[in-house]
Amino acid sequence: MSTKDFVEKDYYKVLGVPKDATEAEIKKAYRKLAREFHPDANKGDASAEERFKEISEANDVVGDPKRRKEYDEARALFGNGGFRPGPGGGGGSFNFDLGDLFGGTQPGGGGAGGGFGGGLGDVFGGLFNRGGAGAGAGTRVQPRRGQDIESEVTLSFTEAVDGATVPLRMSSQAPCKACSGTGDKNGTPRVCPTCVGTGQVSRGSGGGFSLTDPCADCKGRGLIAETPCEVCKGSGRARSSRTMQVRIPAGVSNGQRIRLRGKGAPGERGGPAGDLYVVVHVDAHPVFGRKDDNLTVTVPVTFAEAALGGEIKVPTLNGPSVTLKLPPGTPGGRTMRARGKGAVRKDGTRGDLLVTVEVAVPTELSDKAREALEMYREATESEDPRSALFESAKGA
Numbered sequence: 001m002s003t004k005d006f007v008e009k010d011y012y013k014v015l016g017v018p019k020d021a022t023e024a025e026i027k028k029a030y031r032k033l034a035r036e037f038h039p040d041a042n043k044g045d046a047s048a049e050e051r052f053k054e055i056s057e058a059n060d061v062v063g064d065p066k067r068r069k070e071y072d073e074a075r076a077l078f079g080n081g082g083f084r085p086g087p088g089g090g091g092g093s094f095n096f097d098l099g100d101l102f103g104g105t106q107p108g109g110g111g112a113g114g115g116f117g118g119g120l121g122d123v124f125g126g127l128f129n130r131g132g133a134g135a136g137a138g139t140r141v142q143p144r145r146g147q148d149i150e151s152e153v154t155l156s157f158t159e160a161v162d163g164a165t166v167p168l169r170m171s172s173q174a175p176c177k178a179c180s181g182t183g184d185k186n187g188t189p190r191v192c193p194t195c196v197g198t199g200q201v202s203r204g205s206g207g208g209f210s211l212t213d214p215c216a217d218c219k220g221r222g223l224i225a226e227t228p229c230e231v232c233k234g235s236g237r238a239r240s241s242r243t244m245q246v247r248i249p250a251g252v253s254n255g256q257r258i259r260l261r262g263k264g265a266p267g268e269r270g271g272p273a274g275d276l277y278v279v280v281h282v283d284a285h286p287v288f289g290r291k292d293d294n295l296t297v298t299v300p301v302t303f304a305e306a307a308l309g310g311e312i313k314v315p316t317l318n319g320p321s322v323t324l325k326l327p328p329g330t331p332g333g334r335t336m337r338a339r340g341k342g343a344v345r346k347d348g349t350r351g352d353l354l355v356t357v358e359v360a361v362p363t364e365l366s367d368k369a370r371e372a373l374e375m376y377r378e379a380t381e382s383e384d385p386r387s388a389l390f391e392s393a394k395g396a
Contacts, residue, residue, distance in 0.1 A: 011058035011071065019072075023065065030059040031257070031279065034150045039171055039239075056148050146265035146274035147173060153278055155248060157285035158318060161295070161343045163250030167243050168278070174240035174266045176232035181268075183236035184225035192218035237268075246278060250344035253290065254282040288317055293351030294342040300360040306330045314355050316341045324355060332359035 012019050015029045033055045035041070042048035062068045153166055175181030182189050191197040195215035199222035202212050214220030221236060228234030246260065257279050264274025282290075289296040299314055309328035313321045322338045335356045342351030365373070 009058075011062045014054050014058040015062065023063075026059070026063055027257075030055060030063060031150075034059075035152075035279075038150065040151075053147065056150075060148060145271045146267040148274040148277060149264040150277040150279065152281060153246070153248065154281045154283065155252070156283050157288065157290075159248070160252050160254070160280065160282040161250065161290075161317060163248055163252075163344070165245050165247050168246045169241065169243045170276070171239060171241045173237045175268075176229055176236055176238040177240075178231040178238070179225075179229035179236065181236045182225070183221065183223060183229055183232060183234040185227040185229050189223040189225045192222055192224050194218070195222060197222040246276075248278070248280065251293065251346065252280045252282070254280065256280045285317075287315065290343065291354065293345050294354050295351070296354045296356065298356045298358050300358050301326065301330075303359060303361075306332065306357065306359050314338060314353070316353060322353075326357070330357055332357060 012021065015026060015033065017025055017029045021029075034052065037048045037052040037055060039045075039049050039052060060067070061071050149170055151168055151170055153168060155164060155166070159166075176183070179185060180187055192199075192215060194217040195201050199215055199218065199220045200212045201215050215222070218224050219235070223236075225234040229236075232238045244263070246263075248258065252258065257277055260276040260278065262273045263276035266273050287297060295317060297314065299312065301312060305312065305326055307329065309326050309330065311323050312326050313323055315321050316338070319341070322341060324336055324338065326336075333356065335354050338353040338355060340350050341353035344350055362369070
């Protein structure tokens with residue numbers, strides 16, 4: 001990321017969120033845009049690919065609370081197009097390269113450029129030298145971290161509860177195999193004479209300081225291919241597809257986003273790989289449901305079981321059935337708990353199985369059953385379960 005990027009790029013605008021957006025709002029906006037512009041969903045669309053890169057870069061900064069704070073502070077300091085020294089300076093405007101601030105501590109002093117100590121380097125160090133090795137920006141090309149990749153996977157209900165290892169095919173930018181990442185067909189690129197291999201050039205901003213931009217001649221690589229590679233057109237990067245086995249932990253829920261560090265696109269110039277984000281979708285189960293770490297199931301019981309009580313067998317997910325004791329007079333809709341028969345928690349323990357009782361009303365009756373019910377109705381004619389309802393209605 002160049003100095004020009006942090007001054008001029010509005011990552012909030014890229015994600016379509018206000019500057020005071022919450023972490024949840026930023027995450028929601030990123031997921032929606034990443035899904036819409038993902039290269040796998042827009043094969044051959046170069047503009048969608050560039051948009052996806054912008055979205056990933058914006059989320060990498062404002063989606064991380066620490067980096068977002070650094071980014072906001074940087075824009076607050078330099079977003080107005082200039083920097084004015086404090087009372088300790090010599091007054092007036094002066095020229096300096098912002099890249100000098102990122103590399104280390106500036107000496108103090110009362111001159112026009114003194115008095116800043118190492119504070120600004122601390123502010124920008126984590127934001128712009130991510131993955132770097134402590135060298136001053138603007139003096140040589142820094143390692144570049146690989147892009148983050150987002151993918152999706154659909155699991156069965158049982159796989160989500162118990163965990164699963166699934167194959168995931170991903171497409172991302174990687175060093176071109178044809179030229180070994182050099183960009184040159186013969187593998188012998190030359191150092192760019194414009195930036196002398198740094199990949200960056202400085203220009204005056206008109207606001208009293210200079211800005212560092214990627215070199216236009218070598219496109220920020222620091223190298224120029226004498227004979228451009230036919231595959232990557234001299235960029236040294238080409239789209240690469242790979243399939244990897246990804247372990248989805250037990251207990252994931254529908255819509256959960258899993259981060260796998262270092263499983264994204266490879267870095268450049270020795271930089272670390274990006275991260276892989278996997279959004280999990282879970283298919284519904286015909287019998288069981290999910291509520292946090294608990295599983296749910298609705299079990300029908302007869303009127304006799306509900307009225308007289310008894311023991312009922314209840315199915316569990318991928319395990320033997322359990323027997324629950326039904327108290328006499330159990331109403332429909334009551335929920336009982338089978339402990340330890342739910343989904344796996346993060347600590348390895350299991351939630352519970354929540355069993356909701358539903359009184360089944362038969363649609364057909366045998367002569368014997370109908371006779372028994374008629375006798376029961378005669379025996380309970382004096383009871384009116386709705387009397388309290390009418391009394392309450394009058395009182396209201």
